[in-house]
Amino acid sequence: MSPKVDLERPIEILLVEDSPTDAALTQEAFSEGKIRNNLVTVVDGIEAMRYLRREDEYADAVKPDLVLLDLNLPRMDGREVLAAIRGDENLRSLVVVVLTTSTADADIAEAYRCNSNAYISKPVDLEQFFQIVRDIEHFYFSVVTLPRT
Amino acid sequence: MILLMGVVTVALLLSTTAHVILSSRELNDMMVKQHTTSAGLVANSSVGGIQFNDSAEVERVLAKLELLPTVLFACVYDENQKVVATYLKEGADPVEPPPVGKPGEVFREGGDLDLFQDIVQEDELIGTVYMLVSTDELNKQIRNDLMVAVLAFVAVLAVAILMGVVLQRAISRPILELAGAMGEVSQNADFSIRVDKTSEDELGVLTDGFNTMLSQIQARDAELEEHRRNLERLVKKRTASLETRTEDLAQSNADLAQFAYVASHDLQEPLRAVTGFTQLLQRRYTGKLDEKADTYIQNVVEGTTRMQTLLNDLLTYSRVGSHGEEFEPTDCNEVIRSAMANLQVAIEERDAKVTVRDVPTVIGDSTQLIQLFQNLIGNAIKYSERRPEIVISSETREDDFLFSVSDNGIGIDPVFRDRIFVIFQRLHTRLNYTGTGIGLAICKRISERHGGTIWVEEAAGGGSMFCFTIAKGSPPR
Numbered sequence: 001m002s003p004k005v006d007l008e009r010p011i012e013i014l015l016v017e018d019s020p021t022d023a024a025l026t027q028e029a030f031s032e033g034k035i036r037n038n039l040v041t042v043v044d045g046i047e048a049m050r051y052l053r054r055e056d057e058y059a060d061a062v063k064p065d066l067v068l069l070d071l072n073l074p075r076m077d078g079r080e081v082l083a084a085i086r087g088d089e090n091l092r093s094l095v096v097v098v099l100t101t102s103t104a105d106a107d108i109a110e111a112y113r114c115n116s117n118a119y120i121s122k123p124v125d126l127e128q129f130f131q132i133v134r135d136i137e138h139f140y141f142s143v144v145t146l147p148r149t
Numbered sequence: 150m151i152l153l154m155g156v157v158t159v160a161l162l163l164s165t166t167a168h169v170i171l172s173s174r175e176l177n178d179m180m181v182k183q184h185t186t187s188a189g190l191v192a193n194s195s196v197g198g199i200q201f202n203d204s205a206e207v208e209r210v211l212a213k214l215e216l217l218p219t220v221l222f223a224c225v226y227d228e229n230q231k232v233v234a235t236y237l238k239e240g241a242d243p244v245e246p247p248p249v250g251k252p253g254e255v256f257r258e259g260g261d262l263d264l265f266q267d268i269v270q271e272d273e274l275i276g277t278v279y280m281l282v283s284t285d286e287l288n289k290q291i292r293n294d295l296m297v298a299v300l301a302f303v304a305v306l307a308v309a310i311l312m313g314v315v316l317q318r319a320i321s322r323p324i325l326e327l328a329g330a331m332g333e334v335s336q337n338a339d340f341s342i343r344v345d346k347t348s349e350d351e352l353g354v355l356t357d358g359f360n361t362m363l364s365q366i367q368a369r370d371a372e373l374e375e376h377r378r379n380l381e382r383l384v385k386k387r388t389a390s391l392e393t394r395t396e397d398l399a400q401s402n403a404d405l406a407q408f409a410y411v412a413s414h415d416l417q418e419p420l421r422a423v424t425g426f427t428q429l430l431q432r433r434y435t436g437k438l439d440e441k442a443d444t445y446i447q448n449v450v451e452g453t454t455r456m457q458t459l460l461n462d463l464l465t466y467s468r469v470g471s472h473g474e475e476f477e478p479t480d481c482n483e484v485i486r487s488a489m490a491n492l493q494v495a496i497e498e499r500d501a502k503v504t505v506r507d508v509p510t511v512i513g514d515s516t517q518l519i520q521l522f523q524n525l526i527g528n529a530i531k532y533s534e535r536r537p538e539i540v541i542s543s544e545t546r547e548d549d550f551l552f553s554v555s556d557n558g559i560g561i562d563p564v565f566r567d568r569i570f571v572i573f574q575r576l577h578t579r580l581n582y583t584g585t586g587i588g589l590a591i592c593k594r595i596s597e598r599h600g601g602t603i604w605v606e607e608a609a610g611g612g613s614m615f616c617f618t619i620a621k622g623s624p625p626r
Contacts, residue, residue, distance in 0.1 A: 021426070025421070
């Protein structure tokens with residue numbers, strides 16, 4: 001299946017993750033991908049919103065094709081970020097995938113209620129996690145048609 | 150008292166009356182007898198006179214009657230009822246000789262006595278004697294008698310009354326007073342009443358006893374009251390300390406739950422770092438370093454993976470109590486279907502056959518019940534050497550539902566039947582069978598939360614039969 005995005009530019013991904021080690025692992029996984037991608041990491045919800053709104057130092061930020069959102073973040077957690085994104089006229093069509101370690105039913109329900117596009121729980125095993133990242137790439141960049149940015 | 154006096158008076162009256170009547174009758178009879186005898190004497194003495202027609206003789210005999218002052222008039226009749234001679238007491242009113250009557254006494258209307266006596270000579274009636282007897286004397290005697298009786302009656306009655314009064318004062322009154330006091334005590338439950346002792350005799354002893362008894366009751370009451378107050382104080386103190394303890398326990402439970410969550414959540418992050426990067430190491434450098442390095446890395450990876458699983462299991466175990474859902478009617482058919490769906494892979498891999506006999510709808514937490522069945526069915530599939538055949542059945546009892554999951558697996562030595570339900574206890578190494586030893590501990594907690602128990606027996610054919618109960622309509626714990 002051919003990628004449904006412009007081959008000239010890499011896929012822009014925003015990763016919102018507070019743990020540097022988890023962020024490093026995710027970056028590792030995406031760096032092994034077949035499709036070129038640019039992974040930007042911010043450490044909490046407030047930074048995420050500033051990035052998306054291109055405030056101050058993020059004035060040159062690119063609108064991401066895909067947002068990977070952890071739920072448990074300091075200052076402003078994933079749920080609040082979702083609500084803010086969906087509440088912002090300019091941002092509400094962003095593709096947001098909740099990527100978290102939590103398997104709690106309450107979290108899953110809440111995420112979908114706040115209109116996340118998908119919910120993925122990170123497996124413990126690295127190989128499995130890498131496979132999931134492959135699957136994310138395949139699904140969102142080959143199967144799904146992303147909105148034009 | 151008055152009743153008694155009344156009775157005494159009536160008795161006395163009756164007795165006096167009887168006496169008077171009897172006495173007067175006696176006097177009467179005596180008088181009649183006396184005069185009858187006199188009449189007889191006169192009759193005898195007159196025989197000669199009558200026989201010889203000597204009326205003077207008869208008169209002389211009759212004149213002797215002056216010795217009997219009660220005789221007012223007397224006369225003798227011959228056999229022809231003709232008056233032969235008469236006698237009239239000096240000073241008495243003249244009397245007409247009456248016609249001859251039968252012998253015996255007759256009391257005239259005026260009260261005087263008419264007395265006729267036959268004069269018999271050799272069984273032949275030759276004449277009759279008549280005497281008129283005055284009853285004045287008799288009446289006077291009777292009257293005297295009566296007066297004495299009345300006086301006696303009055304005197305005795307007075308004495309009786311006096312005695313009654315005295316006795317009452319001496320005996321009845323104190324006793325009645327005592328009785329009155331007792332009545333008051335029992336009616337008003339007033340144990341402070343005391344009775345004054347008025348004598349040193351048996352009544353005094355009784356009074357003392359009564360007073361002592363009341364004092365004892367009062368003392369005992371006071372003691373009881375003291376005890377009761379003490380008990381109340383004690384109960385209050387214990388309740389307060391219990392309440393504090395309960396609060397502490399609740400707090401400690403909350404703390405533990407919080408700790409379990411934090412432990413799991415926050416511990417997992419560094420664990421993920423270790424696992425993740427060692428696996429990355431493994432990916433990148435297997436075969437690039439020496440064999441020992443490969444082995445070391447492999448061991449680290451396995452160790453950290455196991456640690457993660459253990460941590461998850463611990464969290465699951467602790468959450469059974471704290472994160473349970475509200476109880477609802479739950480169809481066990483659905484529960485088993487879900488459990489089996491979760492075990493799809495294992496079921497297919499081992500080609501397991503699961504038979505479900507009639508299972509009921511229970512009141513419980515469906516998520517936890519799925520966990521429970523999933524663990525038991527999963528174990529049955531895992532711990533088997535041949536094709537797993539599992540039978541699930543149930544029995545509805547009076548207070549609970551009994552479920553059984555039996556398999557044809559490797560069985561459990563009776564010695565270990567209790568141990569397997571302890572957290573992290575296993576009977577095999579992870580080389581033989583995977584697992585952390587938490588499945589059954591979780592099953593135990595879940596069945597306990599549902600008001601039941603769990604145990605294992607030997608199944609027909611050598612496998613194991615796990616049985617657990619779920620209470621009917623028990624509140625969650």
